[in-house]
Amino acid sequence: MNILLISPNTLQAPYPVYPIGLDYVAASVSAAHEVRIVDMNVETHESLGRIIKEFQPDIIGVSCRNIDNTEAGKPLFCVNEYRDIIHWLRERSKAVIVCGGSGFTILPGPVFKKLGADFGIIGEGERFGLLVEALNRGENPADIPGVISDPETAESMIPQPWNGLIQRHFKQKNPHTAFYRDRGGMFNLQTKRGCTFKCIYCPYPHIEGHRHRLTPPAVVAETAVSLQEEGAKYLFITDSAFNSDVEHSLAVAEAFREAGLTIPWGGFFAPIKPPENYFKIMKDAGLTHVEFGTESLNDSMLKSYRKPFRSADVFLAHEEAVAADLHVAHYLLLGGPGESRQTINSCLDNVEKLGKTVIFFFLGIRVYPHTKLYDIALAEGRISRAMDLLEPFFYEAESINNDTINDLVKQRAANRPNWIIGSGDPTTLNVVSRMHAKGYIGPLWEYLIN
Numbered sequence: 001m002n003i004l005l006i007s008p009n010t011l012q013a014p015y016p017v018y019p020i021g022l023d024y025v026a027a028s029v030s031a032a033h034e035v036r037i038v039d040m041n042v043e044t045h046e047s048l049g050r051i052i053k054e055f056q057p058d059i060i061g062v063s064c065r066n067i068d069n070t071e072a073g074k075p076l077f078c079v080n081e082y083r084d085i086i087h088w089l090r091e092r093s094k095a096v097i098v099c100g101g102s103g104f105t106i107l108p109g110p111v112f113k114k115l116g117a118d119f120g121i122i123g124e125g126e127r128f129g130l131l132v133e134a135l136n137r138g139e140n141p142a143d144i145p146g147v148i149s150d151p152e153t154a155e156s157m158i159p160q161p162w163n164g165l166i167q168r169h170f171k172q173k174n175p176h177t178a179f180y181r182d183r184g185g186m187f188n189l190q191t192k193r194g195c196t197f198k199c200i201y202c203p204y205p206h207i208e209g210h211r212h213r214l215t216p217p218a219v220v221a222e223t224a225v226s227l228q229e230e231g232a233k234y235l236f237i238t239d240s241a242f243n244s245d246v247e248h249s250l251a252v253a254e255a256f257r258e259a260g261l262t263i264p265w266g267g268f269f270a271p272i273k274p275p276e277n278y279f280k281i282m283k284d285a286g287l288t289h290v291e292f293g294t295e296s297l298n299d300s301m302l303k304s305y306r307k308p309f310r311s312a313d314v315f316l317a318h319e320e321a322v323a324a325d326l327h328v329a330h331y332l333l334l335g336g337p338g339e340s341r342q343t344i345n346s347c348l349d350n351v352e353k354l355g356k357t358v359i360f361f362f363l364g365i366r367v368y369p370h371t372k373l374y375d376i377a378l379a380e381g382r383i384s385r386a387m388d389l390l391e392p393f394f395y396e397a398e399s400i401n402n403d404t405i406n407d408l409v410k411q412r413a414a415n416r417p418n419w420i421i422g423s424g425d426p427t428t429l430n431v432v433s434r435m436h437a438k439g440y441i442g443p444l445w446e447y448l449i450n
Contacts, residue, residue, distance in 0.1 A: 001136055003035045004057035004095070006048075007176075008085050009065045011076065014423045015432055015443060016041050018180045020168075020188040020238060021063055021101060021125055027169035028129030033136075035169075039176035045088065052093050059135065060095045061128060062086060064104040064111060071422050072335075072364030072394040072402055078103070079114055079390060086115050096135060100125050105207045106368050109154035110390040120148045123159030124193070124208065126166065161194065161209035168223060170230065177231065184436040184444070185233025189265070191220045191252050195240040197270070198306045199295075200372035201336065201365045201395075204240045214248050221255035228263050233441040237267030241293060244270060246278070253285035264288040264442060271317040271330075272309045279317075279324035289443060290321045294330040296343070297350035304338040306372070311350055322356050327446035329358040334405050336365050337376050339397035344405055348412050351419075358418045358445045361409050364394035364402040418448045 005026060007019035019039055026035045036055060038048060062082060069076040086097055100121030104111050112120045121127050123146045134141040142149040146159060168190075171177070180186060194209040195202070224235055243249045256265075266289030279290070292314070296302050299310045309317075314330075321328045332351070334344060351359055367377050369389060377383045377395055387393070396402055406421070413419035432444050 001033045001058040001132065002055055003029055003033050003059050003061065003132060004052070004055060005035065005037045005061045005063070006085070007037070007039045007041070007063050007065070008082050009063070009078070010040050010081070011066060011069060011078065012041070012433075014445070015184060015186065015436070016180065018186065018188050019063060019065070019176070020190065021065065022061075023168045023170050024166065025061060025063075025100075025125040025128045027167045028126040028165075029132050030129065033132060037174055037176065039179065040085070042176045042179045049092060052089070057093060057095045059132060060089055060093065060097050062089075062097065062099045062115075062117065063125075064099055064101040064115075067103040067106060067111070067390065068366070068392045069423070070366045070392070071362065072366075072392075073406065073422055075392055077392065079111060082111075083115050086117060090116075098128065098131060100128065102207050105159055106203045106370075107390055108148065108157070109151040110388060112148065112154060113151040114390065118149065120154065122146050122148060122154065122157050124162040126162045126164060159207065159209075161211070161213065166193075166213075166215070170223075170227065181231045181233070182436075183433070185231070185441045186236055186443070187227050187232040187234070188238045189220065189224055189227065189235045190238050191215055191217075191242065192239055192245065192248065196244060197241065197308060198372075200304070200306050200376065201333070201368070202240075203368045203371055206370040212245050212248070214245065217248070217251040217255035218259075220252050221259035221261065224256060224261050224265075225259045228261060233263055235263060235265040236443075237265065239267065241270040242267040243272065243274075243278075246272075246275060250275075250278070250281060253282055253287070256285045261286055266291065266327075266443065268293055269317070269321075270309065271314040273313045274317055274320055279321045279326060283324045283326055287326060289327045289446065290329070292317065292321075292328065292330045295333040296336075296347050297332070298343040298347040300338060301336060301343050301347065304336055305333075315353070318354055318357065327449070328356065329360060329445055330354065331360045331362065333362050333365055334409070335363055335397055335400075335402050336373070336395065337397060339405070340399040341404070341408070344400065344408050348409070352412075356449055358420065358448050360423070361413070361419065361421045363405050363409065363421070364396065367393050367395050420445075420448070 066078045097117045098119045099117040131141040195204045271292045
């Protein structure tokens, strides 16, 4: 059978993101079938039409990575784009259309209904290989756990962590590989799945499970070196937090050194109290960029968010990362339950104490099902169970609204180029694009540090 996998995600703020999920989906398909990946950051509808005519796919998989951009101030709704491309495909192909991905798993019923696909996969994409074999045998894929053909069945289905083989299928000859190699050279790397944190707003544990499934460090390093050999100039670790399992992250760093990885890398880190010399060890293994999911620098808000750290831990982690000569950024998420003018000002006062860093402020928290924030919003009467959360809904604290928070942050951020509200304005994004075109690698936000 001919299998066409499509990444329709064209969101490039702050930079285009390599569609790593489709590498894993492609690897789940038996070698008896032909698989091609199409990235709409690279292809046009015209060129996609030519590919369909030439390749004649039997099955088309559409990755729904994002529902929206989760920014209250500059909202972008992605599902309409997915719907349009599926309708466009229907006019040109008789292939079975399957949708899946992290965004789909968060709201599978509403997304499936809107897209009009034949089947949907809730949870990790490796189930796609089982779906392909079921169709090849003439069986109904909806009998596979995690596969749906009716939006009504989606609501009661909880994704189960994939317990089968997990492997990645990366091909340098794929047309989209050159696109990312020539725009910062950034490719993604995964070291584990699942998240043990209990942050009130995050759907990550629902998508991948509440427990870590660790990839052996030697396998991670082998993949990293193979990406390096195939043109990667920078690796970004896509784990929810690379150091959520500290011992595993240290083992991965050691495996990088032993395998001879020479390109720089970065990732998301939780600003928890680090072990002695932790960031020096990471630096010696090639780490250059630390992106802390700090969310607030007010302890009452960190408690509200159920974070496993407090402000003192943030300062300690920050200081040790800076001392290791690493580029450091902090992501703040303002406006959750209990937020007030006092907590905002307290947070901003502490932010001003952080030196040699970039601060990304995100104002207003997107409410997703299967999170504690959903339960809080429901109990407070801000949403109802019948409410369609496909349209972005952002929580607002009782004591302060998101517009006021925006004004307070803007007043403090004035004349500070390293304080960024949201993912950046068009001017900043154009600068990043031009720098990548000139050969600069990585995320580049370090150039904003004073």
